[in-house]
Amino acid sequence: MGGTGLGYSREQVELEFWLSNIVRLNADGALFSQLTNEACDVNMFSDASGEGYGGYIAEAGNSKMVEMFGAWDAHETNMSSTWRELEAVHRVLKTNLPTLNGQSVKIHTDNKNVETILKHWGKENNWLVPPPSLVTETVKKMLKDGAVGTLVIPEWKSAPYWPVLSEGNRFKYFVKNHKIFPGSGITHRGRGRNGIFGIGLRDKIKDDVKEAGVDEESELFKYAEHMSSYIVNSRSDNTAKSYFYAFKRWETFIKKHGFQALPAQPVHIALYITYLLDTGATCNTINSAIYSIKWVHEMSNFADPTKNSYLHSLQESAKRVATVKKHKKDPVSLDMLLKLCSMFSDSQDLLVVRDLAMILLSFAGFLRFDEISSLFV
Numbered sequence: 001m002g003g004t005g006l007g008y009s010r011e012q013v014e015l016e017f018w019l020s021n022i023v024r025l026n027a028d029g030a031l032f033s034q035l036t037n038e039a040c041d042v043n044m045f046s047d048a049s050g051e052g053y054g055g056y057i058a059e060a061g062n063s064k065m066v067e068m069f070g071a072w073d074a075h076e077t078n079m080s081s082t083w084r085e086l087e088a089v090h091r092v093l094k095t096n097l098p099t100l101n102g103q104s105v106k107i108h109t110d111n112k113n114v115e116t117i118l119k120h121w122g123k124e125n126n127w128l129v130p131p132p133s134l135v136t137e138t139v140k141k142m143l144k145d146g147a148v149g150t151l152v153i154p155e156w157k158s159a160p161y162w163p164v165l166s167e168g169n170r171f172k173y174f175v176k177n178h179k180i181f182p183g184s185g186i187t188h189r190g191r192g193r194n195g196i197f198g199i200g201l202r203d204k205i206k207d208d209v210k211e212a213g214v215d216e217e218s219e220l221f222k223y224a225e226h227m228s229s230y231i232v233n234s235r236s237d238n239t240a241k242s243y244f245y246a247f248k249r250w251e252t253f254i255k256k257h258g259f260q261a262l263p264a265q266p267v268h269i270a271l272y273i274t275y276l277l278d279t280g281a282t283c284n285t286i287n288s289a290i291y292s293i294k295w296v297h298e299m300s301n302f303a304d305p306t307k308n309s310y311l312h313s314l315q316e317s318a319k320r321v322a323t324v325k326k327h328k329k330d331p332v333s334l335d336m337l338l339k340l341c342s343m344f345s346d347s348q349d350l351l352v353v354r355d356l357a358m359i360l361l362s363f364a365g366f367l368r369f370d371e372i373s374s375l376f377v
Helices: 010-025 081-095 112-118 132-145 201-211 219-232 237-256 266-278 283-299 309-321 334-343 350-365 369-373
Strands: 042-048 052-059 064-071 105-108 125-128 148-151
Touching (some): 064 081, 201 219, 237 266, 237 283, 266 283, 266 309, 283 309, 334 350, 350 369
Parallel strands (some): 042 105, 125 148
Antiparallel strands (some): 042 052, 052 064
C-alpha cells in the first residue's frame, strides 16, 4: 500500500459512531422515547396554571442551569389544563435547545395527562377521550406508537379530524370497530371550546325545530343534529375560535354579576365594553368582543343586541382612546456602525465578517434584508 492512507466512507463513520455511542445513549436497549433514569443527562421541571407557566433545566445532580417563565395570552387562558401543561413543556424545551443539544432529557410535570402523552403507548390498551382539538394528534400518537385503544369522539363529519379517521363512507384500515351512540341522553353538557359544544348551539337548534312542530322521532328531526356543524362553518376555523374565546370572556364577566350572556341585553354589553376600556383593552379587543357577541346571537337565531347607539358610540370611542401606541425604532447611525465594527475588528470568524459586510452594504445602499440576502457575488 506504500504511503497511501486508508479513508473512511461516510457510512463507516456513521456505523462507528453508533457502535461507540449506542450503550451510552440507550442504556437498556429500549426505545429512545423510553430512556431510563440511568441514561438521563438532564432533568426538566415545568408547571402551568391558568395565568402563566414556568420551568427550569437541571443537571443530573439537580444543580439548576436555566430557568424561564411567562404569562398566557388571553385566548390561551381558556385552553385545557393539559394543553397548558404540554405547552409549558414545549416552551421550556424550545427555549433551551442549545443547552440540551446531544443530551437525554427527563421531563417532570405534575399533570398525569401530560405524562401519558409523552410516554410510549405501544404496550398499552387505553381509553381515550380527547377534546376535539386534540383528536388528530391523539390518532397520530396511536399510529406512531402502534398502540391499541378505544377512542371516544363526537360524530362530527365536518371536523378537521374526520378525514384522518375515514375515507368516503368508510373508516380507515386502523379503525377495527366502531359504535355510534344516540345523539341525546348519553352525554352531559360540558365547557367545550368550539361553537357547537361551548355555546349550546345544538340544543338551541333542537328547541327551535321542536317549536316549529317537528317531532323528535321523525326523520326530519335528524337533520337538526348536523345543522349546528354547518352553521359554525360559516366562519373560518380561526375566526370561529377567536370569537368563541371572546364570547366566553363576556359570558364569564356577565354571569359573575348575575345576568345571562345569551340572549344578552344591549345595556349589559355596553357596561362590559366600558369595563374593557377601563382596564386598558385595545381597539381590537373591543371589536372582537362586540363581533363575537353578534356572531353567537346570529347563529343562535336571537336578535342582534349589538345594534345599539351606546355600543356604536363606545366602539367609535375605542378607536380614539384604545389605540395601541406605535413605538418607532431609532434609526441606525454611522457612529453605531463604527462602534459595532470596532467590537469585532479582530474577529477571524467568517460568519461575523459576512454579517458585518451585509450590515454595512445594507446601510450604504438602503437595502432591506430580502434584497441583500438575494444578492449573488
